[in-house]
Amino acid sequence: KAGVTQTPRYLIKTRGQQVTLSCSPISGHRSVSWYQQTPGQGLQFLFEYFSETQRNKGNFPGRFSGRQFSNSRSEMNVSTLELGDSALYLCASTRGTEGETQYFGPGTRLLVL
Amino acid sequence: DQQVKQNSPSLSVQEGRISILNCDYTNSMFDYFLWYKKYPAEGPTFLISISSIKDKNEDGRFTVFLNKSAKHLSLHIVPSQPGDSAVYFCAANFPGAQKLVFGQGTRLTINP
Secondary structure (H helix, E strand, O other): OOOOEEEOOEEEEOOOOOEEEEEEOOOOOOEEEEEEEEOOOEEEEEEEEEOOEEEEEOOOOOOEEEEEOOOOOEEEEEOOOOHHHOEEEEEEEEOOOOOOOOEEOOOEEEEEO | OOOEEOOOOEEEEEOOOOEEEEEEEOOOOOOEEEEEEEOOOOOOEEEEEEEOOOOEEEEOOEEEEEEOOOOEEEEEEOOOOHHHOEEEEEEEEOOOOOOOEEOOOEEEEEEO
């Protein structure tokens, strides 16, 4: 079974631009969660989508948004990029039921200049 | 407020010996705990998990122990191998949510 895939793997943007990252979950998984990893803040939860609906949200500003499509693929968008948005963005998938393990993709490394 | 804490930023262990990584949490609502291994610029790789209704779970060389009264969990790796060198994260989840809270990580180095 193929794992979680994320595209692109690397991205360079400048301040003020916007960016869209994509995540394809493991086949049959309907829940996709997004995380941000930075040296200062560690791994932090952004949001989770299940059956095209945002089910949980972390403490990030409204510049961070996401969506999920009917095939469970998910995208996250960051508008008006700031230098502090430079990070590794990770997505993880599960079937969406309780007590399940989240399986992570390889991540997208975003550098904001 | 750091709800999940790994107080040791690094740990060095000799090959073949036991590695013990520790994690403390503050929120008694957590009901599922996981350990992940991570290399730089890669996604975390799942190692082992434990439900709050258990106190021990084993999978090969990896054993996780949960002490709910102390709000403490630990990961034991026996025997340690050079390929185990990586950063280890513990994570906790709330009931009915896919919303992991991670510790800061512990860098494990296995010396030959």
